[in-house]
Amino acid sequence: MFKTAPTVILPNVEDRPVVGTYATAEQAQKAVGFLAGNGFPVERAGIVGHGLRQVDTVLGRATALRAAGAGAATGVWFGLLVGLFMSLFVGEQGQALPLMLGGMLYGAIFGASFGLMTHLGTRGSNHGVVFRQSIVADRYDVVADAQVADDARNLLVKHDWRSGPA
Template sequence: MTQPGPPQPDPHPQPTPRGVRGGQPVTPPVDRPVVGSYPTYEGAQRAVDFLSDSKFPVERTAIIGSDLKMVETVLGRLTRGRAALAGAGSAAWFGLLIGLLMSLFVDGIGNVLLLMLSALLYGALFGALFGFAGHAFTGGRRDFASRSQIVASRYDVVAEPDVAEDAKNMLIKLGWREG
C-alpha cells in the first residue's frame, strides 16, 4: 500500500474569472456607489489622486463618464497643398526612421548622414505625393481638418461597496475640493 504524498499542483489551473479578486466577487464599476461627482475628467482624476496620496486603495475605484457626446472641433480648411504638407511631415519622420535603421549597415559618418538625409527627403516626397493624391481622390467631400473627442457631461468617482463610505468620508474629512 502506498502512502499519499503532498498534494500536487493542478497541471491545468483555471484562470481567475473576471469580476473576482482574491476569490471574492468584485462589483462591476457601473453598479458601485458614487463617492464624488465632477463636471470635468480632470476633477475626477484629481479626486482619485487625492485618495491615492491619502493611502486609499484606489484599485477599488473607477471613474465613469455619463451622458457622453462626440465633439468634432474643426481646425481649418483642408486644401490639396495642406494635405500634401501633412503627408510630407508624417512620412519624413518615417523616412528618417528607415534611414536610421539602414545606417547601422553603412561605414563612415559621411555615408550615414547622406543616407539619413536622403531617406528623410524621399519620405517627405512620397508622403507629399500620397497626401495630395489621397485628398484629390475624396472629390471635395471632406475639405476640412478636424479633431474628434468623446466628452461626458459628468464624471463620477465610484468605489466598491465595502470601501465606498470610507472614500466619501476621506474626501470630505480631509477637505478635498475640486478646482
Template structure:
C-alpha cells in the first residue's frame, strides 16, 4: 500500500481549538484582519464522523417529483443551448419551454421507475455530511506563539 505524505504538516502547534468549523474560521479571519500571515496557518478537524440526517419518507410520488425538478432544470439547460442556434426569439422561447416540459416529464418518469426498481431498500431521503468533534487552528512553529498571543491579547472569542 502506497503512503503519500500529508499536504499539511501535522506537527504544527495548536494556537486555538474550537467546537465548530465556523469558530475556527472566525479565528483565522480575525488573525487575517489583524495582519497576521494566515498563509502559515491551517484548520484541522479531528475525530471525524459521517452524519446522515434523515429528511423524510421517500415515496414513488416524491421520487417522481424530485426527478421532475431535476429533469426540468436539465431540460431548460438543453433548451437554452439549442436556442443559441434558433432563428428568432419566438423559436428560442419555444425551445426553452419544450426542454423544460420534456425534461420534467422524463425526469419524473425516471425518478418513479428508479424508485420502483429499488424494491423498497431505501424508502427515505437524507443528507450526509462529515463533521469533526474539534477544529484546531495550527500555525508554523516560527509564528505559532505570535498567533496564540494575538488571539488572547486582542480578546478574540469564538462566539
C-alpha cells in the first residue's frame, strides 16, 4: 500500500581521504562547487566538520510588541494566501482584491493575537531574551572516495591557487 523511500547508504566518511581543509563551511562549499564546475563527480565527495560547538547569538529582548509584530507579519502572509485561494473560487470579477485585503487584515489580527499569547505563555523562559542557535566547526575537511581522491586533490590545488589560502 505505502511505498518506502529507498535507503541510501553513504560511505563512511572516516574511510574517505581528506582532499582539502578549510576554515569555514562556506569555503568548503565553494571548493566542492569548484569541483562540480570542473566535472568532478561530487556525489563521491563530502564535507566533514571537526570540533563542533553550539553558538547562541543573542538577538535581543523578547517584548510583547515584538511578538505581536512577528505574529502579525506571519498572519498577513497566511491571510494573503487564503484570500488568494478564495478569490480563485469566487465567480465574480473584481472580488480578488477585497478578498486578499480582508484575508491580510484578519490574518494580521489573529497572528498578532497568537504571537502575543505565545509570548505571555512563555514569559518565564530565558528571561525574555531571544537567541539564534547554530552549530559551527573548528575546521571543515573535504573528503572524496579513494578512487577519485587524487583527481579532487589536483583540482583543489588549482582552486586554492585561484582563491588564495584557506
